Every structure is written in C-alpha cells, then in structure tokens.
Amino acid sequence: MSNIAVNSPMQASVRVLIVEDDRDIASMLVDLMKDAGYGAEAVGSAMEMDRLLKRKEFQLIVLDGMLPGEDGFSICRRIRSANTVPILMLTALTKEVDRVIGLELGADDYVTKPFNSRELLARIRALLRRSSYSMQVKPVQEAMTFAGWRIDPVTRELTDSDGVHVSLTTAEFDVLLVFCQNPRQVMNRQEILARTHAGSAGPVERSIDVHVSRVRQKIEPDYKEPTFIKTVRLGGYIFTPEVSLARD
Template identity: 65%
Template sequence: MAAMPANTLTDLSAAPHIVIVEDDADIAQMLVELMTESGFQASVAISGGEMNRLLDRRGADLIVLDAMLPGEDGFSICRRLRAGGKTPILMLTALGEDIDRILGLELGADDYVTKPFNSRELLARIKGLLRRASYGSEADEAATALTFAGWRLDPVTRQLYDPDGVEISMTTAEFDLLLAFCQHPGQVMTRQQLLGLTHAGAAGPILRSIDVHVSRLRQKIEPDAKGPALIKTVRLGGYLFTPAVERA
C-alpha cells in the first residue's frame, strides 16, 4: 500500500500537490493545466499502481480520483486510501445514478464531481477541501478544543481524541460535520443547514451525502452505531447532537 501521510499539509510555503488519477489522456491534461494555472502542483497517474508509486515518492495534499479506471477501479482505490490516511479525496464519476456517487462517499471520499464537469465548480471544490484540510489557513490560536462525552475535538489541529486519549482518524468531511454538531449542541440541524456548514457554499452536493457522512461519523464515536445516542435522527427534521459540549 502506498504511504499516506497522516497530514500532508505541512509545508505551507509550497504550493499544494494535487495527484490526478485519470486514464483519459485528454481529461488528465485538461486537469493538469487547470491545476497549474491555479497555482497548484499537479501529477498524473493512470492506474492504482502508478498512483501508489507516485504517493510513495511525493505524497499528496489532495487526490482527484476517477471512478472508472482499468484494473483496480476508483471505488476500490478510495477504500484503500481511506484505510491508510486522511488525505482529501475528490472523486470524478461519469455514473448517472445517485447510488454510485453515494458509494464513493460511503467508502470515504470527501466530495465528488460528475462528468462532464464545470471547471470552475471543480476548482471551487478542490480549494474548499484544501482550505478545510488547513492548507494555507491562518489557524486561530485563540480557538479552544471542544469536549463532549469524554471526547476531545481540536479545531486548530483538526484532530479528534476518544475518551482514552487515542487519536481517531477522520476525513475532512467527517471532521467538518462533527465540528458543526459541536458548535450547535441540542439544536435540530436540517440537512441543508449541515450542507451549508460543511461544504462552504460549494454548488451541487446532494442532501443524501449528509446521511452518508453521519453514518460514518456514528461508526466512529457512538458506543452503538445501530442505536445512536450522540447523534439522533429527527424525523422530518434532520439531526440532533445530544451531548453537552464544553470548551477545554
């Protein structure tokens, strides 16, 4: 498995490195030009194996991953990458069914864009993911950690610790969602509200994606994900974060 740094956004003096995993030469070239014109570094891999070798050499700040690839497909690659790290993953898919796009999110992708895509929208999604992964942001040193039910969430380092002090790996989307809940405890949050808080205005995400990220988040913080006590579903309303939240 390719080495996946726990947090690739460490050298804020360098342009972020975007790895594009795409076997269509025309699309790959267009993406490279879009990334370089926007001030990013860009590398292309046409398969999972080539991506592995590239990540071993350079790492990545964000991965743009095509769903349909020869050999190991993008869904399998996404599952493997997410098991080994939390580098933001944006999936490109030409598949028309919502269930296929939901599958990518369930496997750990942070966002997706459907082909054919609008270059400005794609760029906005990439910048949003990089921003939320803390690239080039000026951390608010006054920000304090938030605690709930023995858990500790640090908005500056973007890390989550369980009641035993063990760091829990999270995707960018999962962290944003948990932070939104912690900032609005005891308040019923609609899916639309949560989308606005976690996608930073990006156009077009489907409401169902919130349900997928909530499900993944429950698996990480709930004692019983099938009978959730911390994140309650409110029928016809949305979600309710039940524990008291305090500033550490």
C-alpha cells in the same frame, strides 16, 4: 484558464494528484491545477498511483471512478483506510447510488463528468481549506533522526551524534524541520516559505537561501560542499539523508 488563477505561497506548496486514465482529461486537469497555482501530477492507474505515493506527498487526490484494473471506488476505500488526504471522486457514473457509495467509501466530494472547470476548482479549494483547518489540531509530532542527528519538534532541539545541543534560530529550526518532514523531495523556495516563517525578515528567495546556508554550516560535514541539503538547479533544494522516527 489564466483568468481563474489565484496564486499564493500557500497554494504553491499544495500538490494535487490526478488519477485519470483518459489522457486528454488528465492533461486538462493538470493545466487547470497549475493555472490555479497548485502543483499537479497525473497517473493513469492504481499501480502508478501507488508508486508515486511512495515517493511524494500530496495534499489532495482527484480520483476517477472508472479505471483499468482496480477501479476508483476500491482505490478510495484502500487509501482512506490508511490516510486522511482529501479525495475528490470524478466519474461519469451519474446515478445517486454511485455518489452515495463513493462518499460512504471515504470520498470527501463527488463530481460527475462532464464537469464545469470553475465548479471543480471551487470544490477543490473548499476541500483544501477544510483540510488545512483540520491540520491545525494535528497530534504532537515525534522526534526524528538523520545521519546521527536528532531533531525534536516539541522541544525544538537539535543534537548531534554525541548528544551535544546545537543552537538554531527559530527560522533555521523551521527550515531544517521542513526538510526532515519532506526528505528526498525537491522543494522550491516558495514551498519552504509557506511552511515556515523564514521569509518574514526579508525578500523570499534571499531569506530562504540565507537560512539554508546557516543550517548547512551547522549540520554538514563540509558546508562548502554540502551533501545533506543539495541545491537543485531551477528547482530549489532537496534533503538527501534518510529520516527515521527517533528511538528514545
């Protein structure tokens, strides 16, 4: 499948969740997504999906219609009631009425089994492009707090527990903001780069590492032994504090 891979920093930041109880199909879909440059994880039931969604954020869900326990159509309705994440229904149900039901329940696209891998990937890319465009006009973000600190995406200010303003460069602020928006998730350097402008001044890995080091010097209790932004071997970084919306 490597001949259809198109890798980019933006793709590296995309995570696809596959909800499919057939292990062979799930494994094939994970490989397809990874060959295309996306991050991918697979689960086999609604219960497993719910547990994973509490811990991680995904940019697209590929959802089987026929699952043990809660079926894909019910899951689709439930997700859509609280989330705008793109959903692609993937099912052996081929009747037109099933496709219409899936779309009416909130699915963004519907592909029947057996499917063509290239077509499925093209549909996924189209959904991600549309989602990316719509996210450009998202509502104003709210200020957040962590470990006594307060960060405001609108005013782009960082203040400590005493209300003292701490100066950050544009890149440093962007890096810290990305961590606050994705707490307790391992993020590699390419993911951080894709969500900031932190890599524009030099080589990606070196640039990100420098900015992280500078942020640590400004927020860590002991920047030589960082506890807020921890390095994950062969993984990148993880932001450990609990992040909450600020209460003004």
